[in-house]
Amino acid sequence: MDLRFRPEYEAFREEVRTFLAQHWTAEDRASAPPVNPRGMSLGTSVRTDERATRFRLAAIERGYLYRHVPRRYGGSEQPFDPLKLAIIQEEFRKAEAPGELIGQGPSMLVPTLLEHGTEEQKQRFIRDTLLGKIQWCQGYSEPGAGSDLASLRTRAELDGDFFVVTGHKIWTSNADTADWMFALVRTDPDKPKHEGISYLLIDMKSPGITVRPLRQMTGEADFNEVFFDNVRVPVSNLVGQRGQGWIVSRSTLKHERNLIGSSLLSERVLEGVRFLAQALELRGRPAIQDPVLRARLVELETKVLANRYHGYRLLTMQARGEEAGLAGMVTKLYGSTLGYDVARLAMDLLSDRGLLAPGESEAPAMGMFITAYMWSIGILIAGGTANIQRNVIAERGLGLPRDPAVQRSQTSQR
C-alpha cells in the first residue's frame, strides 16, 4: 500500500492550480446561471453554460477531465492514476470549477458505448454527451418490469432499416428534457426473456413519443412515463448485437450502481450537517455539543470515509486488472444506505425546523436537507432496489442459491 503524494504529485497539484487560476477566474465563478434545483437535490454540478463548456474543453485539452476516454471521442486519454484523479477533483472543487459532468449520459451511457458501441456511435455521441450538449434519459423500467427488469414488454419490430418501437416506460428521470434515450426493448418475443432484449438509442424528438411527468414525493417531477407509438428507430442505433441488450445493459447498470454508491454525495451532505451542527442551537446550546449527535456524527463520518477508502481499493483493483467481485457488488447498497443515514441525521439536527418545505425562506439551508432526505429514499430504489442489491450480493457474491420462486418463474418462461 502506498498512499503517499510523492514530489511529482505535489508538482502536478501546482500545475492544476496554475491552470485553474488562469482559466477559471472569479468572474467565471460569479457568472453562474441560476442553480438547477434538481442538480442541488442530487448534489451534482450541472453547469453547462457556454463559459463552463469553454473551460471544460480547455481542461480536457490539458488532460484533466474524462481521462479514461480516448481523445478521438472527446476525452483526454490519460494513463489511469487514481491519485491524480483525486488531486484534480479536489482542486477543481476548491476552485468551484466545472468538473466532469455526471449523470445518465456521461456516467452510464458513455462507458457502455466505449465497451459495446460501434465506431460511428462513439464518434457521434460521446463528445457531445461529455460536454452536456446531449442530455440522456434511461428507458429501462416498465410498469410490469421493475425489479424483474427482464420481463419488460416494450416491443421493437424490424421493418427494413428501422426498428418500430411500441410500449410504455416508467420512472424515466428527466425524460421531459432529455434529447435522447438509451432503452431496453424486446426484439425477439419468442426467445427466453433475457435473450430477446436489445439496447437501442432513441431520439426523443421522434414522432410517436409522448412524455407524461410523474410527480414524486419531494413535490417535484423529475421522472416521467414515456409512451411509444410506432416510433421508428434506425437499425444503426442498436448498441451491441440484436438480442444481446441484457449483456449491454449490465455494463450500464454496473456504472449506475457505482455512481449511486459513490462517496461524493454523502460526503457533501455530511459536510453540510457538520457545518449546521456548529452553527445551529439545539435546546439552548450549540448542537455540536450534544453527546448523542457527536457520536452519530463521528459514526457516520467513519462510514463516509470507509466508503471513500473502499473506492480507492476498487480503483486499485481496477488498475491491477483484478476482478472487484464482492467488493464491487456492495457499493450501491452501502452508499445508498449511508446517504439515507446521513440525511436522516440532518433531519434530527433540524428538529422542528425540518417541518419547513424547500423554498420557505425560514428553512435552514433553503430546505436543502429535507430534499436530500427525501431523495435519499429515492436513491435506495434507483438502479435496482436495496433488496435486489441484497440478492445480487448474496447470490453472486456469497454463492447462495437463487430463490426457488424466481427459478420456477424463469423455467416456465423458457
Add this chain to the structure above:
Amino acid sequence: MDFGLSSDQVLFQSTLRRFLAEQCPTTRVRAIMETETAHDPALWQGLAELGVPALIVPSEYGGAGMELLDLALAAEELGYACTPGPFLGHALATICILEGGSPAQRERWLPAMATGAVVATVAWGEAGSQWDPQSWSTSYDGSSLSGQKLFVPFANVADLIVVGARRPDGSPGLFVVERSAAGLAIQRLAVVDMTRKVQHVRFDNTPAIPLDGSAALQRAMDAGCILIAADAFGGSRRCLEMAVSYAKTREQFGQVIGAFQAVKHQLANMACELEPAMSFWWYAAHAYDHIPDQAERHAAMAKAYLTDIYDRVTRDATELHGGIGFTWEFDLHLWFRRAIFDRGFLGDAHYHRERAAKLAGW
C-alpha cells in the same frame, strides 16, 4: 497511489492462515482456553517461527522491520482463527519499548521479545473504565510503582509488564516491571473471552524502569485500537463464512435455508458492512506509519467502527444458526466472546467516538 496489499503481504497472510488452520483449529482453541493460562508455549513458538512477534521490531534488534499494517494483517488472521494467547499485549508492549525505550532499553528487551522468548504485556486500564491516561491514579514515585491496574492480558504468563502510570510531575508515562519485581500481586479473574484472559495487577512499591513515555503511550494506544479493529474484522469474516456455509447446507421446508430471501438479505447486509470496513482499517493502519496528522483519529474511529460490526455480525450469525448456534459445543460463541473483549478492552466505542470528535475540534 496504490491501495491494496503487496504480494508479500498476501503471501504472509495466507501462510499464517494455513498455519493456524492446521495448528489451531477450534478443538485446539478450546483445549488451550480451558487451561489456567490460556497460553500454549508450543503455539506461541510456532507463531514466533513464522515471525509474528518480530514483525514490527527493527532489523537491528532481530526483527523484520515491517509496518503496523503487516502486524494488523497478522492480528486479522489470529482473530479469524480465534487464536488464544498473548499476541495483543505482547505487540503493544513491543511498541511501547520501540517508541519509548532508550537504545540501551531497546537492546535489552527487543531481541528476546522478537523471538517470543520473553513474553510481555501492557497494564493500562483502571477502575471506572478509565483508559484515558489523564485519569490514571497508579503513580510512580521516581523508583517504584503503587496502585492497581485492571484487565491486564496474560499478566500471569508475562515476563515483562509495561505499566501506564503518573510520573512525579503528574503527567502520564510508561514503566517496565519485570516478573521478579517485589510487590507485584496478580489476581485471577473469570472472563468472558477465554482466549485472551485478563488479570488484575496490584503494585505495592514495585520497582519499575521508566520509558520515555510521552509520545510512545499515544502511539501504542493507537496501535492497540488498530490491532483490535483488525482482530474484529478477522473474526467477523470468519463468522460470516460460517453462516454462509451453514445457509448452503441446512435444509428446512424442503430446501436449503440460503435460498430464502430473509436469510440471504441478512447475510448480504453483513457482507456489505464488512467490505468497506476492511478498507477503513487498512487505511488506519497505513496512516499510523505514513499520515501522522490522521493517525490518532483514524485509530479511534477504527476501534469503534469495527467492534460495532463484530458485535452485530457475531449476533446475527448466531441467530441465523438457530438453536445449534446457542450451544456450548458449537464454535460461534468463541467469536461472540472475543467480540465482547474487543469492544471493552482499551475503551468502548462511545469513548473513542467522543475522542474522535474532540480531536476534530468539535
